[in-house]
Amino acid sequence: MSYAIIGAGAVGQALAKMFARKHVEVVLSSRRSPDALTPIAKAIGSTIIPKSMRDAVKADVVFLAIPFGTQNEVAKAAESWQGKIVVDVTNAYGVSPEELGNLPSSVVVSRAFPGATLVKAFNHLSAEILAEDPSVEGGRRVVFISSDNDDAAGQVGTVVEELGFAPVKLGRLAEGGLLVQARGKTWAPLIFQDLFKGNSNV
Numbered sequence: 001m002s003y004a005i006i007g008a009g010a011v012g013q014a015l016a017k018m019f020a021r022k023h024v025e026v027v028l029s030s031r032r033s034p035d036a037l038t039p040i041a042k043a044i045g046s047t048i049i050p051k052s053m054r055d056a057v058k059a060d061v062v063f064l065a066i067p068f069g070t071q072n073e074v075a076k077a078a079e080s081w082q083g084k085i086v087v088d089v090t091n092a093y094g095v096s097p098e099e100l101g102n103l104p105s106s107v108v109v110s111r112a113f114p115g116a117t118l119v120k121a122f123n124h125l126s127a128e129i130l131a132e133d134p135s136v137e138g139g140r141r142v143v144f145i146s147s148d149n150d151d152a153a154g155q156v157g158t159v160v161e162e163l164g165f166a167p168v169k170l171g172r173l174a175e176g177g178l179l180v181q182a183r184g185k186t187w188a189p190l191i192f193q194d195l196f197k198g199n200s201n202v
Contacts, residue, residue: 003159004029004056006074007065008037010127011089013044015063017131018163020045029056031073053077061085061159063122068092068105075112082115085152089122091191093182104177106146117152120173121145121160124180124191133164139196140166146177166197 004027005015012028019026025047028037037050056062057078066074068090075081092105100108110118122130124144134141143165147153157167170176170190179190 001061001155001159002059003027003061003063004051004059005063005065006030006053006056007063007089008032008040009065011130012063012065013040014127014130015065015089015122016041016044016048018134020047021133022163023047024162025049027051027056027059029053057081057084059084061087061156062116063087063089064109065089068095068109071109071112080115081113084113084116085155086110086113086116086118087122087156088118088120091123091182093187094185095182096184104173105181106173106177110173117147117149118173119145119147119149119152119156120177120180121156125194126192129194134166135164136196139198140164142166142168142195142197144168144170144176144180144190146170146173146175146180148172148174168197 005012006029008028008030016028027049028041029051034050034052041048041050054077088106088109106120143160145153145157145167160167179188181188
């Protein structure tokens with residue numbers, strides 16, 4: 001399984017640090033050139049590989065650490081999204097439910113990537129917290145997962161565990177997904193909830 005992070009801002013770098021901590025190779029890309037990203041990648045770790053967006057989207061699993069609304073631009077970088085998993089780390093704060101067609105923001109994002117399977121994950125914590133070691137005495141930091149595809153949710157759950165977190169599945173995007181997204185200028189109840197799961201219960 002190959003991984004790529006699209007977006008090299010605070011959240012994208014936090015995701016990269018998670019992979020680097022476990023010595024897992026991941027591509028880091030953004031609208032900036034690979035050369036511009038090289039100092040960032042080197043500062044994070046040797047398993048962080050800066051590449052162009054066109055090369056990054058060839059990965060099996062693509063993490064979207066981008067501003068909501070720019071997903072269509074990212075989608076154009078791939079000839080096909082068929083069979084890929086897109087992990088939506090975006091937050092549509094300030095976007096009204098009416099602008100979303102009263103749909104979960106992740107459903108709107110998914111429409112930019114025909115053929116891919118979308119999983120909502122990693123968006124409920126701040127970049128600062130995401131960058132921290134998820135292991136604490138007696139437990140692991142929780143990452144909520146929501147998807148309309150159980151198999152994809154399971155695959156992302158495995159990645160979450162490999163990165164040292166505790167996956168908690170919330171169900172479908174129209175159900176659990178609404179618990180981890182913005183609604184206009186308000187946040188859903190699970191946003192910014194820094195929870196831990198005891199190792200004895202994992």
